[in-house]
Amino acid sequence: MSGLLDRIVAERAAQADRGERNFLSVLLNASESTEAMKKLLTPDYVSALTYEHLLAGSVTMSFTLSSLVYLVAMHPEVEEKLLREIDAYGPKDVVPSSEELQTKFPYVEQVLKETMRFFTASPLVAREASEDVEVGGYFLPKGTWIWLAPGVLAKDPEDFPDPDVFRPERFDPDSEECKRRHPYAFIPFGIGPRACIGQKFAMQQLKLVVIHLYRHFIFRHSPRMEFPLQFQYSILVNFKYGVKVQIIERTN
Numbered sequence: 001m002s003g004l005l006d007r008i009v010a011e012r013a014a015q016a017d018r019g020e021r022n023f024l025s026v027l028l029n030a031s032e033s034t035e036a037m038k039k040l041l042t043p044d045y046v047s048a049l050t051y052e053h054l055l056a057g058s059v060t061m062s063f064t065l066s067s068l069v070y071l072v073a074m075h076p077e078v079e080e081k082l083l084r085e086i087d088a089y090g091p092k093d094v095v096p097s098s099e100e101l102q103t104k105f106p107y108v109e110q111v112l113k114e115t116m117r118f119f120t121a122s123p124l125v126a127r128e129a130s131e132d133v134e135v136g137g138y139f140l141p142k143g144t145w146i147w148l149a150p151g152v153l154a155k156d157p158e159d160f161p162d163p164d165v166f167r168p169e170r171f172d173p174d175s176e177e178c179k180r181r182h183p184y185a186f187i188p189f190g191i192g193p194r195a196c197i198g199q200k201f202a203m204q205q206l207k208l209v210v211i212h213l214y215r216h217f218i219f220r221h222s223p224r225m226e227f228p229l230q231f232q233y234s235i236l237v238n239f240k241y242g243v244k245v246q247i248i249e250r251t252n
C-alpha cells in the first residue's frame with residue numbers, strides 16, 4: 001500500500017499542471033512554494049500525510065455508511081421516518097446546500113449519530129502525557145500512555161439507556177436523554193486539539209450520500225449475510241465479511 005502511494009505521489013509530483021482541487025495536489029503545490037515548505041514537506045512526509053488521509057477518511061466513512069444501511073434495514077420505523085424527511089425536501093435531482101444540510105435534515109443527522117454510537121469506527125484514541133498530570137485523582141507521570149475507548153463510552157447505560165437498542169431519537173436535541181447526557185459521552189471523532197480534522201466534512205459528506213442513496217433505493221439484508229455480524233478489530237473497526245444487502249429501487 002505504501003509503495004503504491006509513493007508511486008502515485010511521485011507521478012503527481014512530476015506532472016507540470018497538476019491542478020489544485022485535490023488534497024495531494026494542494027500538498028505538492030505547497031511543498032514547492034517556499035524553501036521552508038520544501039524542507040518541511042519532504043516526499044516521505046507527503047506520502048505519510050496522504051496515507052493518513054486515505055486511512056482516516058475512507059475506511060471510517062465506508063464503515064459508517066455500511067453500518068447505517070445495515071441498521072436502517074433492520075428498523076422499518078427508522079427507515080420510514082428517514083424516507084419521509086428526505087422526500088419532504090423536494091425533487092430528487094436538487095442537491096441540498098451546506099446550510100440546508102445542517103437545518104433541513106435533523107433526522108438524517110440523528111440516524112448518523114446513532115449509527116456511529118452503535119458501531120464506533122474508531123475504538124481507541126490514544127494520548128501521551130507530555131508532563132506529569134493528575135486526572136480524576138490518578139497521578140500520571142510524564143510519558144504515560146492513556147487510551148480512551150469511545151465505543152465503550154457509547155454503550156454506557158448512564159448516558160445511553162438501553163444501549164443495545166438502535167434509537168436515533170436519543171440524539172434529538174430536545175429529548176430529555178440528550179439534554180441529560182454528559183457532553184463527552186459521545187465522541188466518535190475523538191476530542192480535544194487532536195480530534196478528527198475531517199469531522200465537519202465527514203458529517204456533510206455522509207448526509208449527502210445518505211440523502212442521495214435513500215432518494216433512490218432502500219436496502220434489505222441479503223440471505224447471504226452471516227449472522228451474527230463479525231467484526232475485524234485493529235486501529236479501526238471493520239466488517240470481517242462486509243455487509244451484504246439487496247438493493248431495491250424506489251419507484252415513487
Ligand code: HEM
Binds near residue numbers: 057194196197199201
Ligand atoms: C465517520 C467518519 C470519521 C470518523 C468516525 C473519524 C474518527 C476519527 C478519530 C476518532 C480520530 C482520532 C481523534 C483523537 O485522537 O482525538 C480521527 C483523526 C483524524 N481524522 Fe477522522 N474520522 C472520520 C472521517 C475523517 C475524514 C473524512 C477525514 C479527512 C478528510 C479524517 C481525517 C482525520 C485526520 C487527518 C486525523 C488525525 C488528526 C490529528 O492527529 O491531529 N477523518 N478521526
